Amino acid sequence: MVISGRYLLLENKYYVILTVHDISKERVLKSSLQHSNEKFLCFFDNVTVGCAICDKDGKLVEVNDTYVRYMGTTSKNEAVNQLNIYTNPCINPKFKEIMKAGVPVSEEVKYDYEKINKYYVRSCHKDVHYFRFIVNYMWNAGGEVENILIIWVENTLIHKALRQNNMFREIITYASSISKIGFCSLNLSKSEQLVTPEYLKNLGIKEEIDMPGFFLIWNMPILMTGNFSLNI
Known part of the structure; x- marks a missing residue:
């Protein structure tokens, strides 16, 4: 319960008006959302594929440790709020156009780390890797893309x-x-x-x-x- 009150002066007499709000449902909803968020973050951080969440404009706002390892950076800080998926030189321009239209993608990309080092971000990798590039979206209540969820699956050994x-x-x-x-x-x-x-x-x-x-x-x-x- 949340109780709030205020004083009211009527005919030289003070009165107290109390308002009682039942927030049980709100607390249950908040707890449920927090629990769901914790489970998602646990999965996101520990899954054995590279994951990144971008804003609607393609800027990376969250990445997991596997993404950092795939990209070859020293920490998440070199990617989060620094990199944009649309400026990645190894992503096919056709895939970028599909993403801007909000259409899911599941294609193969060739990561040439010479290009990555030259045009995108400093990486410890120097050779070529292959990934399955999977894209889906998080939508807001208005039906607009709010976030872009990207998954990288290592395919180099298969190649x-x-x-x-x-x-x-x-x-x-x-x-x-x-x-x-x-x-x-x-x-x-x-x-x-x-x-x-x-x-x-x-x-x-x-x-x-x-x-x-x-x-x-x-x-x-x-x-x-x-x-x-x-x-x-």
């Missing part, structure tokens, strides 16, 4: 694995063409295959076919582990 896989395929294909020895690699569980032209030529097949299906049709003994050889 390295894909590059290594492509390099392996190129090496095998080149070695097969030079040695005239055919090579075939099958992953029956994922329906993936690597078949060199020399392998098909040695089998008398002119065009690439579905090799897992080919082996299954002819009931050829393929072992899931270990090595095997076939005489055809």
Whole structure:
């Protein structure tokens, strides 16, 4: 309860007017909002992806520790109220236009830290990283964007694995063409295959076919582990 009062003079007599306000609902609402805010901040600070909250104009007003690590700055102070997402040179201009229209974004961005160091902020990183760039919005009661919520998910290891896989395929294909020895690699569980032209030529097949299906049709003994050889 909140009790307030005032004096009132009537016919040379003083009276006290008391007003009693029941603020139980307000206290419950305030406590609930505070609890929700604490839970959000706990999640925001400890989640293992980079997070940033920007104002409607793109200026960073809050970041978490993972964002600081991704950006390569020494502290949050180098980002909060200092950086603007719209001046980040590694964000595709197309994505920026989509953000200004208040449309969610989920795309990949390439962070070239040479550009970051030169045009945006001093970073301890020097190489290239890849991130999934996810954007959503917080709206006010009037239906206008009040804040921009941005999430960065590290994809660099995936890119390295894909590059290594492509390099392996190129090496095998080149070695097969030079040695005239055919090579075939099958992953029956994922329906993936690597078949060199020399392998098909040695089998008398002119065009690439579905090799897992080919082996299954002819009931050829393929072992899931270990090595095997076939005489055809």
